[in-house]
Amino acid sequence: MTSTIAQRPTAVGTSRQSHVVADAFTMLRRNLLHIVRYPGLSMFTILGPVVILLLVVFVFGGTLGAGLPGVGPAAGRDAYLAYVMPGILLITIAGTASGAAITVSMDMTEGITARFRTMAISRGAVLAGHVLGNTIQAVIAVALVLGVGLAVGFRPAAGPIEWIAAAGLIVFIAFAVSWIGVAMGMQSKTVETASNLPMILTLLPLLGSGFVPTQSMPAWLQWFAQYQPFTPFIETIRGLLLGTPLGWNPTLALCWCVLITAVGYAWSMAIYERKSVR
Template sequence: MATVSFAARDSRTMLRRNLKKALRYPSLTLTVVIMPLMMLLLFNYAFGTALGTGINQLPTGSGDYIDYLAPGIILMAATSGALTTAISVCVDKTEGIVNRFRTMPISQASFLTGHVVGSVIQTMTSIALVIGVALLMGFRPNATPVEWLAAVGLLALLTSALTWVCAGIGLVAKTVESASNIPMPLTFLPFLGSAIVPTDSMPTGLRWFAEYQPFTPIIETLRGLWLGTGIGSSAVIALAWCLGLALVGHVWARRAFKAGAKR
């Protein structure tokens, strides 16, 4: 019990450190938030009429393209937020602070825990901001409180999973630049799913990829929870992807951290 208590205390200290660092240097967080907001504005106002007209069955709600678009862009906020973890972990590694932590009598797991929990808090705050802007633009979900809670829980689970993966990327990246570039495909992978248009409208090869990549079932589950569209097996597949990514990311990050201590 004492070991667990010390680990929790050290993790809280690391979390406080990372949150204070984010408040003092907000440029990275703001940059990550701006990208989904720009995409939301661009696709809704510049392409919304053309894309909305081409979609035969819009989700229930106001009937506008924003109802179809918003869940995918909100998910993009989760993928963008994970980038901050890779960068911040790599910065600590390249500046030598990680080696300093290793010589101190603290829980070795607290370094990664503090980064991951801090990033999840920042990303969920960014997601709330994107949801608020989407509501101002006309996004009209008809979800019950329980469905809202399920949607937020799914986003939190996805954010945690991607954050652990990006923590591993930050530990193995040689430079901060590579740490920021390696996870970049995660940000745009939702566009190769059903974030912008239904997968049925895509060419055969791209449609196959879009239907079987991890973000499409997550987007469809969010749409179903918020707008009452059919979910089918998407919820189970979405949970499986999130849990699988979380497990792989957690194991990878822990091993990468231990491997760095042996060098």
């Protein structure tokens, strides 16, 4: 793979941008092959949210669902499944950041990234390959977890337009989170650190409206839960799939996606550039 890139001639009249795109797709192919050859990490990304879903719904769902506004004890479990499913989907996306961080850290510690820096490859394309590969993996994981949710009784009320909007937002969130995961992987000095650092992202749906309404939290935690990025993410997906009020959540969700992507990209490139001059 790398020798192919190194030996690629530069065609006369070919724009630099076209080379960046070609390099990005070459690196994407490499990362997709890595996912296929090492399926254990992908399986863990999927099984974790599935276990959480089954646990909270079938063990705690009856009690927690009965405490939701306007829900009686008889419909508690079904109501809670509908309520918690968007949060489970966001936990799935957050969990894929660990995969991105681990693969980037492995490339860094094994010297593969250092070799890429000496070759005629766009620096942004090296990182973009990781991001695009992880985004695809995240979308597949979300689809599989959603399938489990449907199998155990989740019944969205969304129409075709709402499904398309929800899918688009999920892809955008996965893309943004992947950039943060790549940055964390580059920042980490060991693979072990890279596997643990993104775990903070998986806590954010728990500390938002993923599992309980933010109004039920203490005042100090309620403030954080309402203004952190995963709450508008969850509320937008919930509104699109279940028909709950959207309010300003879609706008906030998109703004957070743009901000997270920009921060992750700038952080990753700064580290890459700094290590390239050593």
